[in-house]
Amino acid sequence: MDQQQRYHNLKMGERGAIISIVAYIVLSSLKLIIGVAAGSEALKADGLNNATDIVASVAVLIGLKLAQKPADEDHQYGHWKSETIASLIASFIMMAVGLQVLYQAVVSIFESGGEPPDPISMWTGLFCAAVMYVVYRYNRRLAGQINSQAVMAAAKDNLSDAVVSIGAVIGIAGSQLNMPWLDPLTAVLVGCIICKTAWDIFREASHHLSDGFDESLIATYKDMIAKVSGVQEVKDIKARNYGNNEVIDVIIVVDADTEFQKAHEIATQVEEELKKVPVIYEVNVHYEPAEPVEDQEGGGLR
Template sequence: MEQIKYDNLKMGEKGAIISIIAYICLTAIKMVIGYMSNSEALKADGLNNATDIIASIAVLIGLRLAQRPADKDHTYGHWKAETVASLVASFIMMAVGLQVLYEAITSVFQGKSESPGIIAAWTGIFCAAVMYLVYRYNKRLALKIKSQAVMAAAKDNISDAWVSIGTVIGIIGSQFGLPWLDPLTAVAVGFLICKTAWDIFREATHHLTDGFDEELIKEYRNTIANVDGVEAVKDLRARNYGNNAVVDVVILVRSDLDLQKAHDISTNVEDELLREHDVYTVHVHVEPDEAPNKALQL
């Protein structure tokens, strides 16, 4: 199973590479057309894609580092490398987002009398279509290999498509005697960049501080409780190593069972979690359930 996980990371690299190529091309197109057509919104959108290049490179580096096997310094492996890379990318994106906001707000207060050329709108439409196609590819890939990093990249792709559509709206609006709408849209783009950076930061720190989905904990508990021989689930904890869930559980079994039978039950618990929820590693601790004996004494 571990080899399958590593193979999935390798496949995930394709999504990151495609995103990098797409963002490089779209950044160049948007920045050139943005300066030629005098569109603040399109230039801001181009800077947004520039940060996405860095974010995608960070994801690619993280996916490759995560493929390193366990060693003396990382006995659990390097799975969290992609999460650390996402955290670094969020800092870079936030810095650029704040820069875009500063320049856009300055442009709004300075006033703008010249509307951008209509070619800027057509550029935005084309770029939105390209990012939607990249989003569809990365989403299918993420679902196939069950990768949170690639799915995060896909969500970033679709958000970029919406940003481009918003840019087009601002540019077209400026053609109808509202030139201030273009830099105002650039402000909105800056806020979207900062929001995306914050979302990535929040998710990355949640994983790095061993936060875990409460609903998944409930599902794990129900699965374990339904395993034959488990009297109760005394304690259950889970954490993430990259895209892999690691579960620690304490179960209660009948106190009169022999060691082999108790061991078989713990093995069944591991097998069920692996089969039902694709959990990477399960640590099961077995304790005797004294309740039946107490009931007999009463």
């Protein structure tokens, strides 16, 4: 995949973020208004959950835009990591809101007068869950088309929001069956889900920013390199993420008698093979001659 196509994919990824922002603004407003009017703590908590998702989606959108900036003197590798930094900031905001939702829900459990919320809050939750599921399907398809981890993460967040809305509906329905405590209890669960989502985003973003990398992918790439003709051994391989892109550094071992031009061709083949993987942005290959092997029978070198 060439660099122009990568920038085009980032531009397309903005669509998913914008659709999520619009959906979250409308649904969070609806949930908060109906939740307050109907007296449903679960629906209000779900509305606050969507409010944090607005911030997260805006952060992803800003990150996608900044990531499209070309390399300059201060960022010679480009601005690919802007998206990851934005996700990290969003996780802090989401955690703060999640803790606030938990606090309000726990207080509500002890202060509740036992009045169940109006049934309209239940239908509102069902409607919002259906809308978020449609948004999830769109973003999942878009993420597959442009091979974007960020948009796929947004799609998973859309799905979790649909599930949270269903949970809120269950809590509200339970409160209609003479179990008013179930509504604020569901709000507690929603707060826990917000905090867990924030933690997952923080963990993934910090892992990428600290140059962490999936070990199973390392093993897969190592096997790909080992199959290239002329490679005797993969001496070392390292990888790191730049936004949705991957940079691979590898040291291969070739036959000691291999001419320089042939060794260079082998290294080029390794680079071309790895770049068949769409997310791999750059490959740095260093080659070394194989060390002489001692002849076990004659005691010499061969």
